Amino acid sequence: MFDLAIKNEVQAESIRQSLSRRSLNLYDAFKTIDKFDQGFITIEDFREVLEENGIFATNKDVSLLVERFKGVESGNGKVSYTEFAREMSPKSYRVY
Numbered sequence: 001m002f003d004l005a006i007k008n009e010v011q012a013e014s015i016r017q018s019l020s021r022r023s024l025n026l027y028d029a030f031k032t033i034d035k036f037d038q039g040f041i042t043i044e045d046f047r048e049v050l051e052e053n054g055i056f057a058t059n060k061d062v063s064l065l066v067e068r069f070k071g072v073e074s075g076n077g078k079v080s081y082t083e084f085a086r087e088m089s090p091k092s093y094r095v096y
Contacts, residue, residue, distance in 0.1 A: 026085045040078035041069075 033041050033049050047062050057065070069079040069087045 026088055027081065029088070030081050030084050040080050041084065042079075043077055046079075 030041070031037070033045050035045065035048075043062050043066050046065055047057065050057050050062070063077075066077055066079060069083050070077075071083065071086065
């Protein structure tokens with residue numbers, strides 16, 4: 001189980017590194033998901049963007065995704081831009 005957690009984190013960091021090399025603006029990405037300009041992303045917003053990209057996740061999967069973005073902060077299931085940017089930004093200078 002621990003090996004799987006490490007493997008998933010390495011994969012997530014690889015994705016962060018790849019995205020950071022693109023001319024992707026995190027704020028624009030956030031605003032794309034926050035279609036109603038609420039200032040946060042909801043579970044339904046995540047579900048919709050996943051489905052638009054051919055990924056059909058269970059309720060539990062989407063809830064776990066939101067928890068990942070929320071980190072240790074308590075919350076109401078809404079992901080702020082700060083939380084989004086923190087999770088999407090590379091955590092390491094190592095290139096994967």
